[in-house]
Amino acid sequence: MSRLTVLSVASEMFPLVKTGGLADVAGALPRALAPEGVDMTTLVPGYPAVMRALEHGGSVLAVADLFGGPARVLSGTADGLALLVVDAPHLFDRPGNPYLGPDGRDWPDNPFRFAALARVAAMIGLGDLPGWRPDVIHAHDWQTGLVAAYLAYADRPRPGTVITVHNLAFQGQFGPELLGPLGLPPQSWSVAGVEYYGQIGFLKAGLQFSDRITTVSPSYAAEIRTPAGGMGLDGLIRARGADVVGILNGIDDTVWDPAGDPLIPAPFDVKTLKRRGHDKAALQERFGLAVDPEALLYGVISRLSWQKGLDLLLGEIGTLAATGAQLVLLGSGETALERGFLEAAAAHPGRIACRIGYDEPLAHLVQAGSDALIVPSRFEPCGLTQLCALRYGAVPVVARVGGLADTIVDANEMARAAGAGTGIQFSPVTAEMLAGALIRTADLWRDRDAWTRIQRNAMKTDVSWRRPAARYAGLYRDLVAARGGG
């Protein structure tokens, strides 16, 4: 089988720039796909961090005016990843978060910044890069939604297009007056084009024009077809029928490898689970908790937002404490939640502690040292922290939604009788059901043999990219064949 070339287009990519799970996926896909016969190059904006990391970056295309200034496309590598970089200093040479200015608000020119990324992707797809044209362009989230629209209106042969929805909550909507300035033709102003409730919808455009739509779990793919989960886009998603599929995420099992993790004091595997106790003690010490091997220690690693349901956990801190458990939280986000968890920590010294911030190395210690990881999300397209938790034997306690429903097997009596069960699920996502799950988890913790069996099952779950990568490769090949190229 001949190799396929795919251009992935992403607004963030681990380890270069990361604000969330999208970066992890964009960073892991190229390596995961190589054994599947797919050569993936990733197009990213030339943020300062990307420009610093880029090696052998030579200019392969010049654009005289890319939304207000000159730009170049650089080809090179970073951390072994093949990159194309949009070097457009007037749009991307800004420090800090890729989306937000120093005042914490979206950069006002974000529509142009991400239209520029999409525009360059479309140019590459149309063959403007001498000697290289991808078979497929794979876009991610609203920031790259216009790729397929630019290609559709170009009226020239184009590659197949795929868009992956990592989070339907972020849709990228902007005023209709930007239609011309964004280089979209007048006829695109229609429901069959980029128009979405009187605005230009970047994600809407991606869903409308891409040949295939994927999202990051089968359950989320089903949820977004419904009015309850579709966030206004369910009608369009239903209309796309079988073009919409769910493919679960994996995690990079070389980065998240408890047996060889340099970021934890006592690496362990399923046969040396006892060593985990050292990691637990180190975590308790690091967070200033009582170093107590008998206390059930919960971890949370999360953005603090409505999606993640952590307000529910905050409301049930009393229940958690009453079971004798401890909690460490690593996260940042909404001020009210940050304040709430800091207050909870102050009210329960030695039992509850939090670190407000983003700390990748500390996330490894939380996974290795916690007995259980709580993920009470209201919706969760896939979720990556529970996959890491499975691998590290931190029993996931999760809401039964989206990818959390698909990746965790609830350790109810039937499952345990069958030797299955990798975590605890609760549904519906309410404070009351979360409280019930905390009590059920504490009961299980008292039965240490049962607990260890769940941990072992969890650690044996395949959370690697191998299966998902084969699915993506199959999708690309089917698409190329359907378009008459295979």
Ligand SMILES: Nc1ncnc2c1ncn2[C@@H]1O[C@H](COP(=O)(O)OP(=O)(O)O[C@H]2O[C@H](CO)[C@@H](O)[C@H](O)[C@H]2O)[C@@H](O)[C@H]1O
């Ligand atoms: N304070 C902190 N310190 C250190 N690390 C932290 C951290 N807060 C979060 N992280 C890390 O950031 C990543 C978050 O990924 P998730 O998939 O859990 O959620 P996110 O909502 O960002 O992603 C969206 O996209 C992904 C990818 O498709 C979907 O899995 C998900 O459901 C969807 O909401 C994880 O790797 C986690 O460890």
